[in-house]
Amino acid sequence: MAEGxxxxxxxxxxxxxxxxxxxxxxxxxxxxYRVSAERRHRRAAxxxxxxxxxxxxxxxxxxxxxxxVGLSGFVQMxxxxxxxxxxxxxxxxxxxxxxxxxxNDTQTWPGFAxxxxxxxxxxxxxxxxxIVIAVVFGAPVAWALVVITILGIIGLME
Numbered sequence: 506m507a508e509g510x511x512x513x514x515x516x517x518x519x520x521x522x523x524x525x526x527x528x529x530x531x532x533x534x535x536x537x538y539r540v541s542a543e544r545r546h547r548r549a550a551x552x553x554x555x556x557x558x559x560x561x562x563x564x565x566x567x568x569x570x571x572x573x574v575g576l577s578g579f580v581q582m583x584x585x586x587x588x589x590x591x592x593x594x595x596x597x598x599x600x601x602x603x604x605x606x607x608x609n610d611t612q613t614w615p616g617f618a619x620x621x622x623x624x625x626x627x628x629x630x631x632x633x634x635x636i637v638i639a640v641v642f643g644a645p646v647a648w649a650l651v652v653i654t655i656l657g658i659i660g661l662m663e
Contacts, residue, residue: 542605546626549603553622553642556615559652560645567648585644592623592643596635600624615653615662619646 540548564584571581603620604612605627612620623638623646624630630638656662 545605546621549618549621549626552615552618556619556622556649556653557642557645560647560649563648563652564645588644588647589640592639592647593636596623596639596643597632600629600635602627602629619650622646 567584568581571584600623601620602624603617603626620626622642624635629635653662
């Protein structure tokens with residue numbers, strides 16, 4: 506059988522990085538299909554835990570800085586309260602679930618893990634569960650999102 510352009514031994518050659526590839530030709534992220542659902546859930550929970558730890562470290566640093574500067578207890582409480590309220594509003598008003606299908610191929614792994622932890626996979630958890638999770642984990646996740654966003658802006662994280 507004759508080989509077409511860009512084919513070698515029946516395999517397609519990868520497109521060189523300097524060539525533009527239309528968005529519709531880019532395959533969705535493969536992390537959704539690499540592992541079983543159980544392993545994906547376990548990895549999402551571990552990633553969510555890491556995100557919470559990073560957020561707690563940022564919050565602790567902000568509290569230390571606020572105390573060192575001599576800010577009032579009311580202002581220091583806002584470091585926890587404001588992101589918690591933001592997480593509550595998001596989980597109540599417009600929760601975006603972690604999608605295990607390829608309908609949303611722009612969802613990154615950290616985004617999937619955060620949605621998996623706060624809202625649920627493919628379908629939202631019941632509202633009372635989302636409220637409790639947002640109150641407990643909302644502020645650390647929000648502060649970790651700030652770190653993730655900064656890392657994305659400077660090109661260290663996709």
